[in-house]
Every structure is written in C-alpha cells, then in structure tokens.
Amino acid sequence: MSRVVTAALSSALALATATPLASDPLPPTTNFRQLPTMPFSRVMELDAAQKPAVMQRQLDMLEARYDLADRPMDGVMMTGGLRAVQDGVRVRLPEGQTWDSLAAMTPAEIRDADLLPDGFKPLPHVKQANSGQVFPQFVIDEIDRQEGRDLTRFDVDFDLPAHLLPEFPPPIFLTTQPHLGDVSRGQLLTLANHYEIMNGLLTPVQMEGLRILLTPFPQEEFNQTEDRKTAEQHRGIACLDCHSNFSTNAGFHHTPDVRPQAARFRLDSPALRGMFNQQIHGSKRSLRSIEDFTEFEQHTAYFNGDHVSAARKGEHVPDRSHKVAFMAQMQNIIDFPPAPKLDPLGRLDADLATEQELLGEQVFNGKGQCAVCHIPQTAFMDQQMHDLKLERFYAPGEVVNDFVLLPDGPVKTFTLRGIKDTPPYLHDGRLMTLADTVEFFNLVLHTQLTQDEKDALVAYMLTL
Structure with a gap:
C-alpha cells in the first residue's frame, strides 16, 4: 500500500474514532465534499x-438522555389508528433535580451549575x-x-x-x-x-x-x-x-x-x-x-x-x-388530519371537549404563551422564525459524538395541527413526547405551569 493511501487510511480511522475536545472540534470543511481517497x-x-x-x-x-421505553397513553392513538401516542416525560433530569426545581432557577443558575437536561440540548446525527x-x-x-x-x-x-x-x-x-x-x-x-x-x-x-x-x-x-x-x-x-x-x-x-x-x-x-x-x-x-x-x-x-x-x-x-x-x-392539496373538536376559528367546541382539554386551551392561549407563536386562527403557526436563545441555559461548544453543540438560532414556528402524529418534536427531534415539549417550553419561557396545567396542555394538543 502506498504511503499516500496509508496516510489517508490512518486519517480516516482517526476521524471516525477520535473523541475531540470542546476546544478541538472536527476540522472545518468547505462547501465541497471531497471525493474518497481510497477505493x-x-x-x-x-x-x-x-x-x-x-x-x-x-x-x-x-x-x-432519555427514557426510551414503550409506554403508550391509554387508548390514545394517532390519526390512522396504527400507533399509540407515547406518554410521559422522557428527558432525564440531572441528579437531585425535579422539573419544579429547575423551573424555579434562572437561566444563568442552570448554566453555571450545568443543570440543563442533556435531552434539551441539540441532538447529534x-x-x-x-x-x-x-x-x-x-x-x-x-x-x-x-x-x-x-x-x-x-x-x-x-x-x-x-x-x-x-x-x-x-x-x-x-x-x-x-x-x-x-x-x-x-x-x-x-x-x-x-x-x-x-x-x-x-x-x-x-x-x-x-x-x-x-x-x-x-x-x-x-x-x-x-x-x-x-x-x-x-x-x-x-x-x-x-x-x-x-x-x-x-x-x-x-x-x-x-x-x-x-x-x-x-x-x-x-x-x-x-x-x-x-x-x-x-x-x-x-x-x-x-x-x-x-x-x-x-x-x-x-x-x-x-x-x-x-x-x-x-x-x-x-x-x-x-x-x-x-x-x-x-x-398544496394535502390537508391536515381532522380535528372534530375544533370550530372553524380553531377554538374548542365546549360541547365536545372535556374539562381538561378546555383548561389546556386556556393555558395555551394564556399562561403558557403558546398562542403567541402558534396562532389558532392561522393553523397554529405565525409564518415567523423565533430564537429561543437556549444557549442562556448551557455553555455552547461541548462536543457530543463529533457534533459541536452551538446555539440553534432562529427556528420556524411549525404548525401544531395533527401534532400527535409527528413525533419526535422540535426541528432536530430532540423531544420524544408532547410532555417533553411542555417541560421544554415551561423552562425556556419561564411560564411556571403547575402539573395540572401541564397535563391539560398535553390533552389540548391531542385534540388539534
């Protein structure tokens, strides 16, 4: 084997197996993908x-990062009836913390103590x-x-x-x-x-x-x-x-x-x-x-x-x-799945919805601040991009499986219509369940929801 091929092979193996430090991420690449240097x-x-x-x-x-167990909601299926919707928060908490204790802290306190759950950080390829x-x-x-x-x-x-x-x-x-x-x-x-x-x-x-x-x-x-x-x-x-x-x-x-x-x-x-x-x-x-x-x-x-x-x-x-x-x-002719409990303006029909779902709608439109971006009258989105500034809660630069965790920057507001059908959530799929998304935004937006309000918010999203 030539010296050139041997060097290329050693470089490829090192790149595939090395665990780079936060201060030494993978070498920058150009816009042009290099062709293989070996057969x-x-x-x-x-x-x-x-x-x-x-x-x-x-x-x-x-x-x-996660509890990946199969724990479906009792009797709650996706629109086609082929798969159950998964229940519960799956992001693992840091040792000694609860969701309430984290929610009571400031972003700086969470960052300085390195307490942001890893499951809330960007998910590597x-x-x-x-x-x-x-x-x-x-x-x-x-x-x-x-x-x-x-x-x-x-x-x-x-x-x-x-x-x-x-x-x-x-x-x-x-x-x-x-x-x-x-x-x-x-x-x-x-x-x-x-x-x-x-x-x-x-x-x-x-x-x-x-x-x-x-x-x-x-x-x-x-x-x-x-x-x-x-x-x-x-x-x-x-x-x-x-x-x-x-x-x-x-x-x-x-x-x-x-x-x-x-x-x-x-x-x-x-x-x-x-x-x-x-x-x-x-x-x-x-x-x-x-x-x-x-x-x-x-x-x-x-x-x-x-x-x-x-x-x-x-x-x-x-x-x-x-x-x-x-x-x-x-x-442009593909429709959302049916949402029989919603009226033409995207509001719950009080005669069809449960008390918990109605409470969830109130939280969604009020204390939870969800409707600021997910506007019910416009298919639960706002045609805008928003920067959640998650880096307030952690120090960017950590390398996980060769991926450098950097700020997400502006992210599009995705529609919530049919949301129960499309896990995992957020643009990179870092949130496994709807309950995970509620805990994520409760922390990021500092909404201080009670457990009853969190549960009601999940119940409401299942109706969309």
Missing part, C-alpha cells in the same frame, strides 16, 4: 467495520462525519418490498425505537376531497402503486406532480458514484421517501445550510400536511414558496447544499413553469 470497497469495509461502535456510541448517548439521510427500518422494508430499492446504509442505522416514531403508513387527506377522509387505502404511496390508488381523485396535473414526487433521483448518499453509502449503485431517493404519504416517517438528515461539518445540525423530515398555509420553507426558511422549496430540494438540498456534487451525481433540474408547478399543485 470504494475499502471505504465500505472501514465504514461497515466501524458501524457497531458508531451505533453503540449513539445508543449510549440516547439512553443517557448518528454519524456526524458521514452525514446524510437515515431512514427507519420499517420504511426501508416497505420501499424495498414494493420497488426493490434498498435504502439500507452500510455505515449507519436509524437510532430511535419505532414506538417513538410516527405511524406508518400515515393517512392522506385531500383539501379537494374532504368527504372521503383517508384516501391512502392503508398503503404507502410509491411509484409502483400511486396511479391505481389516486387515479380518479386527482387532476392530470396533480397526478403528474405526484409521479415526480415519487420518482427516485440521485442523492448524496444514494447514487451511483464511489462516495455513496449503499453497497450497490443506487437510483436515489424520492421526495416522498422522507415525507411518507405527505406526512413524515421521522427520517433525518443534516441541514444543508450550515458549515463546517461539525456544526451542521440534525434535521427531521417535517410533514407536508397543510403546505397550502405555509409561506416560508427550508431549514433556515430562506425559501418563500413551495415552488422555491421544491426547486431547491431538487437542485442542491439532497446533495447537502452542494451544487457541484449535485451536477456530478445526476442532478434533476425540473422545469420551473411546468414540472415544479405540477409538484406544487400536488403538495
């Missing part, structure tokens, strides 16, 4: 050999150095069954248990066919079955948009070049591989908008339900229409925001006035 077969051999240790390290981190899309096993299995397209990566697996993820396949609701309810027939839409399922419900323009959204195109880790992360050359992934049935399967990747690599944050795939009501898109919300978002995803987002890499691997450049518009037409 693909050797890269795959090294990645596969490291995979057990990589996954164990991630599991150890998750177990230290399963392998920061390699990055890229990672899918739950149930998604991989179904797409492989229908299309013979295997999304298995040889370097990483998905890291959260299935019971903490969205139901699969999720139901589909159309603004154009509200009387039909779920039109999915209980199936995952793919290129193989979409015409049979949706023909007669969609216009030709919408059907063509759906076809493109289901067509796999090359992506950074799923392609035919030597820096892919699949054993076989790959056709790629489709938009709806991540946004299953226009909802989400909790597949995650890295934001394309941040460098260096060590600072890129984990990004969950959001649901596309109610896109007709949403005006800002992308992980940093720099895109102002669904057409902009669709075009950007096809050009560079699948390639980590790198247009050079996209051109090399087989970039798909849909025509803005034709194909992009068709894709937008399809996305």
Whole structure:
C-alpha cells in the first residue's frame, strides 16, 4: 500500500474514532465534499467495520438522555389508528433535580451549575462525519418490498425505537376531497402503486406532480458514484421517501445550510400536511414558496447544499413553469388530519371537549404563551422564525459524538395541527413526547405551569 493511501487510511480511522475536545472540534470543511481517497470497497469495509461502535456510541448517548421505553397513553392513538401516542416525560433530569426545581432557577443558575437536561440540548446525527439521510427500518422494508430499492446504509442505522416514531403508513387527506377522509387505502404511496390508488381523485396535473414526487433521483448518499453509502449503485431517493404519504416517517438528515461539518445540525423530515398555509420553507426558511422549496430540494438540498456534487451525481433540474408547478399543485392539496373538536376559528367546541382539554386551551392561549407563536386562527403557526436563545441555559461548544453543540438560532414556528402524529418534536427531534415539549417550553419561557396545567396542555394538543 502506498504511503499516500496509508496516510489517508490512518486519517480516516482517526476521524471516525477520535473523541475531540470542546476546544478541538472536527476540522472545518468547505462547501465541497471531497471525493474518497481510497477505493470504494475499502471505504465500505472501514465504514461497515466501524458501524457497531458508531451505533453503540449513539445508543449510549440516547439512553443517557432519555427514557426510551414503550409506554403508550391509554387508548390514545394517532390519526390512522396504527400507533399509540407515547406518554410521559422522557428527558432525564440531572441528579437531585425535579422539573419544579429547575423551573424555579434562572437561566444563568442552570448554566453555571450545568443543570440543563442533556435531552434539551441539540441532538447529534448518528454519524456526524458521514452525514446524510437515515431512514427507519420499517420504511426501508416497505420501499424495498414494493420497488426493490434498498435504502439500507452500510455505515449507519436509524437510532430511535419505532414506538417513538410516527405511524406508518400515515393517512392522506385531500383539501379537494374532504368527504372521503383517508384516501391512502392503508398503503404507502410509491411509484409502483400511486396511479391505481389516486387515479380518479386527482387532476392530470396533480397526478403528474405526484409521479415526480415519487420518482427516485440521485442523492448524496444514494447514487451511483464511489462516495455513496449503499453497497450497490443506487437510483436515489424520492421526495416522498422522507415525507411518507405527505406526512413524515421521522427520517433525518443534516441541514444543508450550515458549515463546517461539525456544526451542521440534525434535521427531521417535517410533514407536508397543510403546505397550502405555509409561506416560508427550508431549514433556515430562506425559501418563500413551495415552488422555491421544491426547486431547491431538487437542485442542491439532497446533495447537502452542494451544487457541484449535485451536477456530478445526476442532478434533476425540473422545469420551473411546468414540472415544479405540477409538484406544487400536488403538495398544496394535502390537508391536515381532522380535528372534530375544533370550530372553524380553531377554538374548542365546549360541547365536545372535556374539562381538561378546555383548561389546556386556556393555558395555551394564556399562561403558557403558546398562542403567541402558534396562532389558532392561522393553523397554529405565525409564518415567523423565533430564537429561543437556549444557549442562556448551557455553555455552547461541548462536543457530543463529533457534533459541536452551538446555539440553534432562529427556528420556524411549525404548525401544531395533527401534532400527535409527528413525533419526535422540535426541528432536530430532540423531544420524544408532547410532555417533553411542555417541560421544554415551561423552562425556556419561564411560564411556571403547575402539573395540572401541564397535563391539560398535553390533552389540548391531542385534540388539534
């Protein structure tokens, strides 16, 4: 083996196994992804050999942060009835603390004593150095069954248990066919079955948009070049591989908008339900229409925001006035799931809601300050970005599994319609349950909620 290859191999092994100090994070990277410096077969051999240790390290981190047990709410199911909603707070408290004791402290006191629960801090990607899309096993299995397209990566697996993820396949609701309810027939839409399922419900323009959204195109880790992360050359992934049935399967990747690599944050795939009501898109919300978002995803987002890499691997450049518009037409008819206890203005019907749910609505609109951003009359969002300034509670710069924990910065207000269907929560999936989100915002916004108010707030969100 040449000295060059030997040096490259040593460097790759060191990068994969080292635990950098907070003062010495991973070296900065440019916008351009470097090609492998050794044969693909050797890269795959090294990645596969490291995979057990990589996954164990991630599991150890998750177990230290969260209670990952399967504890469903009694009789509370997601909209499609396929998965129970998980109960209780799962973020682990620092030793000797309670949620009330933390809530009584100032941000500076929590920071100086290093008492912010780790589960409230940014959540690392399963392998920061390699990055890229990672899918739950149930998604991989179904797409492989229908299309013979295997999304298995040889370097990483998905890291959260299935019971903490969205139901699969999720139901589909159309603004154009509200009387039909779920039109999915209980199936995952793919290129193989979409015409049979949706023909007669969609216009030709919408059907063509759906076809493109289901067509796999090359992506950074799923392609035919030597820096892919699949054993076989790959056709790629489709938009709806991540946004299953226009909802989400909790597949995650890295934001394309941040460098260096060590600072890129984990990004969950959001649901596309109610896109007709949403005006800002992308992980940093720099895109102002669904057409902009669709075009950007096809050009560079699948390639980590790198247009050079996209051109090399087989970039798909849909025509803005034709194909992009068709894709937008399809996305903009996907409705939220039904919320039968809400009236047309987004308020609870007092004749249908329980006392606890009504109390939760009061907390939501008042003491909890939730409605400041999640405005009920506008689909429980405000089309704005807000900086929660979480770094008030901890010292940025800590390195966890090669990820440098830095301030989140401004984050989009996500819609809360159908929120019970889309765990885990926050942009990186760091909060496993609705109860976790209540404790998180109770601390960050210093709302001083009682336990009864917290429980009522969860009950209210289940009605949305």
